[in-house]
Amino acid sequence: MRALVVLRTLLAHWRRHPVELATLLVGLAVATALWSGVQALNAQARASYDRAAAVLGGDVLSTVVAADGQRFPLEDYVALRRAGWKVSPVIEGDMRRADGSVRVLGVDPVTLPPAAGSLDIGEGAERLTQFLTPPNLALAAPETVARLGGAQDLPPLAESADLPPDTLVVDIAVAERLLDAPGRLSRLLLAPGETRALPAALAGRLRVEAPRETGDLDRLTDSFHLNLTAFGFLSFVVGLFIVYSAIGLAFEQRKPMLRTLRACGVSARMLTGVMVGELVGLALVAGLAGVVAGYAIAASLLPDVAASLRGLYGARVPGSLSLAPAWWAAGIAISVGGALFAAAGSLWRAWTLPLLAPAQPQAWLQAQRRGLRLQGALAAAIGAGALAALVFGDGLVAGFAVMGGLLLAAALLLPSVLAGVLSLGARGARRPMVQWLWADGRQQLSGLSLALMALLLALAVNVGVGTMVDSFRRTFTGWLDQRLAAEVYLTAADAEGAQAVALWLDARPEVRARLPIWNVEGRLRDWPVEIYGFRDDPTYRDNWPLIATLPEAWDRVAAGEAALVSEQLARRLNLALGETVTLPSPQGPWPVEVAAIYSDYGNPEGQVMVAVDALTARWPEVDRRRLALRVAPEAAAALVTDLRAAFPGVEAVDQRALKDLSKRIFERTFTVTVALNALTLAVAGIALLTSLLTLSNLRLVQLAPLWAMGVTRRRLAAIEMGKALALAALTALAALPLGLAVAWVLTAVINVQAFGWKLPIFLFPGQWLTLLGMALATAFLAALWPAWRLRRASPLTLLQGFSNER
């Protein structure tokens, strides 16, 4: 009962200060929304990867695969079954269709181990018969059935809820036809308990692979999700700045009331307990609003995230959200946790609040100096930690530790830097209003510093990410010109078709060179890798984007003695020039020397380039459908038209179309980053607005004496506006070097760890001016209402300032 009375008394404060209450709720809701939104995106994507990994018991069953990672003959399966092995055949591959590719999985339901339980063929013999006999059945996720239903080139579709999107499970005979791979298998599922060694006759060509707890997609997309998480966390922290500031102000405003309550017999334990209860209640309300907003943010960003994941990693993520109740609970919990964390200082001060106010209040200047010294020491310690992580750390987490440390240290130093600048300004000031302006700016700093720190973080991250994205864009455009040097690229429907096209092309005089783009896929030290064969041609020698090379590298690669490796593969496997790497081929291990390293932006998989003759000698069954053509640029379009007319099954595209497509994928990849960037800046804007709003009541009391001494309200309002703009401009100036440091950490540390490539940094002064303008606009909008209120303040309001407690 007593607690209720205390709670009612505490809540009365918010009725009298609705702006502060709104600030607290908005801060918490915004922080929760951005964090929950990002978590929803990650959760949705990871659930899809898990569904993909769990298909056919991939996460629990061992498999038999070819040593070179290719398909192997059906006879090997027959040999194992005859030897008494409990194995079940699987063939899988991508089927290209006009509206995108579909993953096809062919299985034999009769031999399928029960542990491959995610395959839901349905009850009864009738359904199994339908699956096995023409026209057969293809199982697919409901959204895939909705998308592909009625397709003429596929069997009738039936829903199976556990399957990932864009995946079809069919009888193995159907899969052979759809994938054009008669008599070939991708893998054999081993029944649990089968632990024998493979027969000697097969051991050279096949190997047993243990089940993977995490699939390739999980590993390859880790960095993408970590980037998203980092952004979500940054927004959450920026949002908590608002909460911290609102709770701190409320505590200061309620201090006399808290003393009175204590004097009336409320124990410190009860007072603090009720304050915690009050805070948890508010956090639940804000958290609920936050997760709803987070859902909306995630739903609006998911199509772009799904497109990015598909473009970058080939990951199939549905474009609509379906979230578990745990996500909602986690969102509300993070709101409550964040509120308690932000309020910890104020709650401690309430717990230890002396009953009597000290006779000599601490001078603000002394307190401010002590606070700045403490912050400076903390910043130095965090900065040293970031430096240590940079020098000694390894991996993506160390990279983010460097960035987090750098941002936090800079944010903590900001008030000291601003105080120093204001002190310098005060020294040179002669006129009294100017002197007051500088001195008052320093005093106001403690109330605004959190909002300015949030603005600094948002601006610096904007500069950093903007510089990184634009540097990447410029590098990527130049790199595309190097990589896509040929004028036309084509893919035939099958190997025979490719041969017919080659003959047709030989008769075309405008075709200067016909370059094979033949590749196989395999695994190198347990990482997926693509091995490409290329024909020695000036197209490569003159254009290929080499980063490091041995002398006469091209000659040695052409002779089949060496290979070119992509930058990310070299970094991932720690390969140096001159080192030997052993490629797994059907003819046995093939050791080649690393002769050069080239950049291969945007590809999550490692790549190796070898001479095409060496490739076909070791992988006779290499996919030979793709070709690049060198023709006079002006003849390219006509050649593509003729090709399509002569060979309807051939996909032909000219260089410009391919570059446009690549650039579109690039832009889409960064849509989410740019959106989160803008949201973070918006949160910082809200932080500044709420700080100025909550301070504006206090400011009236501070400005009233100046008005009484003859400074007009109009002038005071102009001064207040000018001061907010000046502080924002100073913060923006400080954000510039910090942002460039962030860009360097992103491109030289995090990108290298996350994606395996390093980028050159370019400077974009136009972008800085835009951000400065945005910072000033944010400050202008944030200061507009308080300044207008001051300008329009009635004498009565200002006179009340003389009687208020100061």
Add this chain to the structure above:
Amino acid sequence: MLDVDAVSKSYATAQGPIEVLRCVSLGLGPGRTLALTGESGSGKSTLLHLIAGLDAVDAGTIRLGGSCVTGLGDAARAALRRTAIGLIFQQFNLIPSLDVAGNLGFQARIGGRHDAAWQEELTERLGLGEVQARFPEQLSGGQQQRVAIGRALAGRPALILADEPTGNLDEATGEAVMALLLELVDASGASLLMVTHSPRLAAMLDARVTLRAGRVA
């Protein structure tokens, strides 16, 4: 020098308008001092605020020197306060971000009436020489009020308006501050209109006007 003629003022509230001053008239000559007394809520502070141009009258006129305060706009009233009026508040109302020296000279300097020698004399006579570099929160109540007095007098205004200047001080300190105020007002040649509850302090001034329920008693 100061002529208040038939001034009325009311405030609108949720319960309807409250008449605070009803047809109040009084006058104050150059170099003279006047105590304004009365019970709480009798309109003393409101009258002081109207004279200072901090608020506008509903009816009546207030003339200060050659200026009609009630006929001036916001900017002109602000200019009048900068140059002709010194204000002393019960709550001191010093500028927390400026040190003692900065506070002392502030109004005189923004009014273009700064006299370094006079400020130095004021500093010395107010006993603030040792604390010039301190900030308001580092001062005792008596010291803060002395700074407020110095600030009001530094520009040599024609009129000092003081609203219970010793209301926040203990008796001994209050009397010392009062004596100092009268001495310095005399030295500067200004007139003083002071709101007070204390009959003893009122008796120290040349004349007294008592307000009761918004009227001169």
